[in-house]
Amino acid sequence: MCSHEQRPQGADMTSGVGQTSHRCHAGSSALSDVKAETRAALAAMCRPRRLGAGQTAIHEGETSDYVGCVLSGILRLQKTLADGRQHIVGLLFEGDMFGRVFDGASDFSVEAATDAEVCAFPRRRFEELLSHAPDLDRALLMNILTELDRARDWMVLLSNRKISSRLAGFLVLLCSRFASVDRLVELRPDGFEIRVPISRTDLAHLLGTRTESISRAFHWLEDEGDIEILGPDRVLVRDVSALASRTGDGETDAIASLKAVLASRRQASG
Amino acid sequence: MCSHEQRPQGADMTSGVGQTSHRCHAGSSALSDVKAETRAALAAMCRPRRLGAGQTAIHEGETSDYVGCVLSGILRLQKTLADGRQHIVGLLFEGDMFGRVFDGASDFSVEAATDAEVCAFPRRRFEELLSHAPDLDRALLMNILTELDRARDWMVLLSNRKISSRLAGFLVLLCSRFASVDRLVELRPDGFEIRVPISRTDLAHLLGTRTESISRAFHWLEDEGDIEILGPDRVLVRDVSALASRTGDGETDAIASLKAVLASRRQASG
DNA sequence: CGATTTCGTTGACAGCTGTCAATGATCCCT
DNA sequence: AGGGATCATTGACAGCTGTCAACGAAATCG
Numbered sequence A, B: 001m002c003s004h005e006q007r008p009q010g011a012d013m014t015s016g017v018g019q020t021s022h023r024c025h026a027g028s029s030a031l032s033d034v035k036a037e038t039r040a041a042l043a044a045m046c047r048p049r050r051l052g053a054g055q056t057a058i059h060e061g062e063t064s065d066y067v068g069c070v071l072s073g074i075l076r077l078q079k080t081l082a083d084g085r086q087h088i089v090g091l092l093f094e095g096d097m098f099g100r101v102f103d104g105a106s107d108f109s110v111e112a113a114t115d116a117e118v119c120a121f122p123r124r125r126f127e128e129l130l131s132h133a134p135d136l137d138r139a140l141l142m143n144i145l146t147e148l149d150r151a152r153d154w155m156v157l158l159s160n161r162k163i164s165s166r167l168a169g170f171l172v173l174l175c176s177r178f179a180s181v182d183r184l185v186e187l188r189p190d191g192f193e194i195r196v197p198i199s200r201t202d203l204a205h206l207l208g209t210r211t212e213s214i215s216r217a218f219h220w221l222e223d224e225g226d227i228e229i230l231g232p233d234r235v236l237v238r239d240v241s242a243l244a245s246r247t248g249d250g251e252t253d254a255i256a257s258l259k260a261v262l263a264s265r266r267q268a269s270g
Numbered sequence C: 001c002g003a004t005t006t007c008g009t010t011g012a013c014a015g016c017t018g019t020c021a022a023t024g025a026t027c028c029c030t
Numbered sequence D: 001a002g003g004g005a006t007c008a009t010t011g012a013c014a015g016c017t018g019t020c021a022a023c024g025a026a027a028t029c030g
Helices: A013-024 A036-045 A123-132 A134-158 A163-178 A198-206 A211-224 A240-246 A253-268 B014-024 B037-047 B124-133 B135-157 B163-177 B200-207 B209-225 B242-246 B251-270
Strands: A047-049 A056-058 A068-073 A073-081 A086-092 A111-112 A118-122 A185-188 A191-195 A227-232 A234-238 B047-051 B055-057 B066-072 B076-080 B086-092 B109-112 B116-124 B184-187 B191-197 B227-231 B234-237
Touching: A036 A118, A036 A123, A036 A134, A068 A123, A073 A198, A086 A134, A086 A198, A086 B086, A086 B135, A118 A123, A123 A134, A134 A163, A134 B076, A134 B086, A134 B135, A163 A191, A163 A198, A163 A211, A163 A227, A163 A234, A163 A240, A163 A253, A163 B066, A163 B251, A185 A253, A211 A227, A234 B234, B037 B116, B037 B124, B037 B135, B047 B066, B076 B124, B076 B200, B086 B135, B116 B124, B124 B135, B135 B163, B163 B191, B163 B200, B163 B209, B163 B234, B163 B242, B163 B251, B200 B209, B209 B227, B242 B251
Parallel strands: none
Antiparallel strands: A047 A118, A056 A111, A068 A118, A073 A086, A073 A111, A185 A191, A191 A234, A227 A234, B047 B116, B055 B109, B066 B116, B076 B086, B076 B109, B184 B191, B191 B234, B227 B234
8 A cells, every 4th residue: 555556456455554564664664573463553554655766755845744754865955045956965765754743844855856656644643653652753853863864874974075985975875875785786796886866966966056056076087097987876885994084984884784784795696 | 979160169969060050051952851750860871071082982993881971062973084084974072962872883972072061870770870860861862863864864964065165054054053152142223143063173173174274264254245244263153144045055943043043042132 | 461372254266056148869649 | 779868077267264473461370
């Protein structure tokens, strides 16, 4: 029920709900820690929705009637300034939640950066469930704390003046998020290949610059030997450590664990 | 108990706790909505602490043993990069909370930007109380949501390339936070005076630049007629709207309500 | 009161980015 | 396959900031 995708004919509601529950909490979802009972309640109130690239899920300044969870694709959290400039303050990947509970309108709009599927929970019913399910309440709190940390890490990244440093940081972040999912990172003898899932324009709005500078930063990193540009959305990462060092934050624990994950995957695949 | 300040002789524990409770929730505190009963429990576990300017409350990467609430002064939330650069991701004012509940270490350190007093709640006992006091849990959730919004608004502010635009945004933000507190904003015939509560160095780290650029930005805004520099930490704001328009976000609701507050205060004082 | 240190300010110059303009590449639709 | 639209890239130039250096002001300490 949580997805508009075709299901085998004859699937009854129960199996439908089970599938929803599974999909809503796949991977590193914010809701993966809640009890089965709570998950069932969530699945029951879940309204599936498919968004085309560019479509708006929540309008800026509007009080949304639902809370959402990303099933597939990428959403962007953004603000349009009075002078027409746009700025993206965050990306939402599979398993991320969005929308606000209890209080009013969000100052940011949520739009699909790619074709996407989301799971929509009616806000009132979600809040009702929150009051009776401490595990969900706890999970939501942890989720928001994580978001807050990510936002602050992102600020530090944006404090880099050179655009190539910001781009390097973004690529490292992409690697960290994608490393554990097979289909998103392809190992190669001379590094590993990732997909840059958003357009140059979105990348520019995300990194606080323009597409021209994004282009220059990509090719500068290629000249330095850190990456190789395989296509507009395909990048071969040759040296993660080098990329990380360009952000000024050097070899962190996150980088170390990323390299460990990739090494173990490389070993597993021969 | 929550403050080291002198109390009238003979005050017993009860009045002490009452005072603590009062001080911890003064102004627009994050905890102002919790029940009296919960407030009493908080007051009972409160450990007062006084911090000198520059002193560290929570070290980067360290799991803190307590959750804190600012009583007076200003704390900065910051990160030191491997290359030595420092970046401030947020300021904590009176009534703001800091420290993490439930999960591990914070990647940011919390330091006193000015002399400050904080209220420290032992983390375990605070978490225990959270589980039994839904009102506190709710208040904390709302508080963190507010912090998340502030962080994202701050990101938008930092997307301004001109330092003078960022500084203008910061001054407007200061006005918004201080407007309702008499001692922090002094009305004058040609505008209103505010105190810039942190040094040029901190301002530079906060706005992602250097002290020289901060200085230039201040004097540029003065040349434009938006402000007048009365002293290193005293600024006369002549035209809030002009300042706001320089951030690219124009005349928002926040600006309108700020002007309304100042107008009513001006009327009240004659 | 004077010396020292810290802080804020100002100037000169190099480096990077924003802007404008033009070109090349790719995708989509017919 | 052709044509149009969108996207990515590259070049030239101006503007702003970072850096280095020097100066002035204010606070601190003896």
